[in-house]
Amino acid sequence: MHRILGKRVTRIVFLVSVGLFVTAVHSSVKGFRTPNLVTPGTLQAAASSRPFVIRHARIFDGKRVIAADSVFVQNAKIQSVGKRIKVPSGTEEIDATGDTLLPGLIDSHTHDWGDSPKQALLFGVTTELNMACIPKYVAKIKQAEAEGKALDAADVLSAGNVVTPPKGHGTEFGVPVPTLASSAEAQQFVDERIAEGSDYIKIIYEDGHVCHSPFSKFSREELAASVAAAHKRGKMAIVHISTQEDARDAIAAGADGIAHLFADSAPQSDFAELVRRHHAFVETTLTAIQSSFGTPSGASLSIDHRIAEFLSAGAESNLKALMPFKCSGELENALAAAKQLHDAGVPVLAGTDAPAPGSWNGASLHGELELLVRAGLSPLDALAATTSLPASTFICPTVAASRLASGPISCLSGVTRPMTLSPQGTSLPSGSSGLKLTG
Numbered sequence: 527m528h529r530i531l532g533k534r535v536t537r538i539v540f541l542v543s544v545g546l547f548v549t550a551v552h553s554s555v556k557g558f559r560t561p562n563l564v565t566p567g568t569l570q571a572a573a574s575s576r577p578f579v580i581r582h583a584r585i586f587d588g589k590r591v592i593a594a595d596s597v598f599v600q601n602a603k604i605q606s607v608g609k610r611i612k613v614p615s616g617t618e619e620i621d622a623t624g625d626t627l628l629p630g631l632i633d634s635h636t637h638d639w640g641d642s643p644k645q646a647l648l649f650g651v652t653t654e655l656n657m658a659c660i661p662k663y664v665a666k667i668k669q670a671e672a673e674g675k676a677l678d679a680a681d682v683l684s685a686g687n688v689v690t691p692p693k694g695h696g697t698e699f700g701v702p703v704p705t706l707a708s709s710a711e712a713q714q715f716v717d718e719r720i721a722e723g724s725d726y727i728k729i730i731y732e733d734g735h736v737c738h739s740p741f742s743k744f745s746r747e748e749l750a751a752s753v754a755a756a757h758k759r760g761k762m763a764i765v766h767i768s769t770q771e772d773a774r775d776a777i778a779a780g781a782d783g784i785a786h787l788f789a790d791s792a793p794q795s796d797f798a799e800l801v802r803r804h805h806a807f808v809e810t811t812l813t814a815i816q817s818s819f820g821t822p823s824g825a826s827l828s829i830d831h832r833i834a835e836f837l838s839a840g841a842e843s844n845l846k847a848l849m850p851f852k853c854s855g856e857l858e859n860a861l862a863a864a865k866q867l868h869d870a871g872v873p874v875l876a877g878t879d880a881p882a883p884g885s886w887n888g889a890s891l892h893g894e895l896e897l898l899v900r901a902g903l904s905p906l907d908a909l910a911a912t913t914s915l916p917a918s919t920f921i922c923p924t925v926a927a928s929r930l931a932s933g934p935i936s937c938l939s940g941v942t943r944p945m946t947l948s949p950q951g952t953s954l955p956s957g958s959s960g961l962k963l964t965g
């Protein structure tokens with residue numbers, strides 16, 4: 527799964543593992559204003575199949591900063607992690623003093639087109655969990671990944687076409703999409719999505735009133751039938767919502783996760799406990815929520831020199847773009863929900879909804895992390911929300927046992943491909959079983 531390269535990313539190093547991937551970035555975990563992605567010299571090491579060791583780094587393993595300060599890589603795999611680790615003579619030494627090594631970032635809610643997966647990687651996002659996309663586009667990306675030709679782009683897993691009723695959300699973009707007219711057809715509809723390549727099933731459950739754009743909405747029965755149809759095939763069911771009431775309905779219907787926090791009301795005191803009891807997760811999309819109140823979330827990112835350096839003209843203008851609608855509610859409600867859910871132990875996964883207006887793939891994840899910290903998460907917890915938490919939620923075998931017990935959830939193999947470090951476009955031979963961050 528990894529890759530890199532291209533002149534613009536010559537300062538990034540990616541070491542990958544089974545969903546665990548290490549990026550060399552400057553700086554502290556205090557701020558999320560982007561990666562000063564780099565360390566001179568690391569690329570050269572990564573660009574080679576020769577063994578190398580990174581020393582004197584602060585290492586965040588997806589959950590915490592560990593005591594080790596060195597990582598030894600050989601045969602494109604992390605062989606050991608520790609302090610003063612011994613390495614074979616001739617091993618290239620990389621001094622990462624002042625840098626932090628951390629897993630590759632996962633954006634748990636994106637949409638993609640064009641070269642957006644490439645752009646995501648520029649900002650350290652190595653996996654995008656796409657929550658609606660044209661299946662043929664995703665199929666092409668996956669084929670390129672399988673052939674080892676997508677070394678300069680983030681991995682993409684996707685819901686493909688969503689499950690939505692006629693005139694439901696998702697039908698308004700001018701692209702013909704299939705729609706589900708009744709519960710009786712739910713299984714066949716879901717089966718068709720799976721046949722198209724959907725890695726998980728995304729179900730739309732909203733009437734649009736919060737953002738003043740009316741849509742048809744499923745009944746509770748249709749929602750439950752769609753969730754059940756996904757579970758019957760071992761797929762996760764992720765339900766798009768925009769209100770607290772709809773979020774509660776989604777959880778009651780058995781959703782594995784809800785897409786978007788709600789901002790229409792402050793979270794009721796029992797909301798997080800409801801979600802926790804049902805072993806569900808949430809995808810935050812605070813970036814999009816902030817933008818939906820009339821302030822482009824990405825405007826400040828676009829003028830941060832650490833981000834601006836990597837932005838195309840299109841990316842810059844999209845970061846500054848306004849949503850075509852304005853919603854009712856308050857960002858503070860969504861921030862409060864994020865905090866309440868996090869405190870209750872619910873997996874709160876950082877997702878951006880990029881490239882919705884006001885955001886951009888990759889760049890906006892750094893803004894999303896800032897918003898999570900503003901919500902009250904610690905910086906390390908925010909980092910976990912974009913590394914270990916989505917990895918354990920979406921990647922087998924670490925799917926929470928309780929969730930496996932409550933329904934047949936499939937493993938997503940797409941993000942467990944063996945690592946390839948890719949120098950100058952040439953990937954190292956893929957190993958057999960991926961990498962483990964050990965030690």
Ligand SMILES: [Zn+2]
Pocket residue numbers: 635636637657658879
């Ligand atoms: Zn979305």
